[in-house]
Amino acid sequence: MTDRASPPMQADALTTLTAWLDFYRATLAGKCDDLTNEQLRTASVPPSSLTLLGLVQHLAAVERNWFRQVLGGEDVPPLHPREVGTGHDGGFELGSAGIVEARVAWEEEVGRAREVVEAAGPDGTGSLGGNAVSVVWILTHVIAEYARHVGHADLVRERIDGSTGV
Numbered sequence: 001m002t003d004r005a006s007p008p009m010q011a012d013a014l015t016t017l018t019a020w021l022d023f024y025r026a027t028l029a030g031k032c033d034d035l036t037n038e039q040l041r042t043a044s045v046p047p048s049s050l051t052l053l054g055l056v057q058h059l060a061a062v063e064r065n066w067f068r069q070v071l072g073g074e075d076v077p078p079l080h081p082r083e084v085g086t087g088h089d090g091g092f093e094l095g096s097a098g099i100v101e102a103r104v105a106w107e108e109e110v111g112r113a114r115e116v117v118e119a120a121g122p123d124g125t126g127s128l129g130g131n132a133v134s135v136v137w138i139l140t141h142v143i144a145e146y147a148r149h150v151g152h153a154d155l156v157r158e159r160i161d162g163s164t165g166v
Helices: 013-032 052-071 099-120 135-161
Strands: 125-128 131-134
Touching: 013 052, 013 099, 013 135, 052 099, 052 125, 052 135, 099 135, 125 135, 131 135
Parallel strands: none
Antiparallel strands: 125 131
C-alpha cells in the first residue's frame, strides 16, 4: 500500500503546497495499488472512457507541462499530444503501454517536478503564454487538477472492485 503523509498544519506556503501535492500524488498511487493491468484499463461507466491508467498517464503529462515546461522553461515535448477534438490534454487515451510504463513515466515526471520546484524556490516564476506565473500559482493549479482527478479515481476504483477510501 502506498504511504500517504498528511500535510503539515504549520509550515510556510511552499512547504504546505508541495506537501498537499504529494498527498494527492500518493492518493492517486494508492487508487492503483493491487489492481491488474486489465482492471487499470477498465473504464468507469459508459459513455465515459476514463480509466485509472489514463489518469496516471494524464497526470504525468500535467507534471511535465506545468513544472518542466512552464516553471522550468525546458524545451521538452509533451508526453501525450492533445487528443484532437476532445479538448483534453493528452494521456487519457490508452495505447499498448501498461501500468509499469505509465508509473515509471509518472514517477520520473514527479521527481523532475520536485527538482524544478526546489530550484525555483518560493519566489520562483515561470512563463505561460508570455506572462509570468508564480510557483505558488502553478502548485495551486496542479493541486486542483490532482484533487479533481483523484475524485474521478475514487469513483473508478469503487466501480472496479468496490474499494473506497485511501
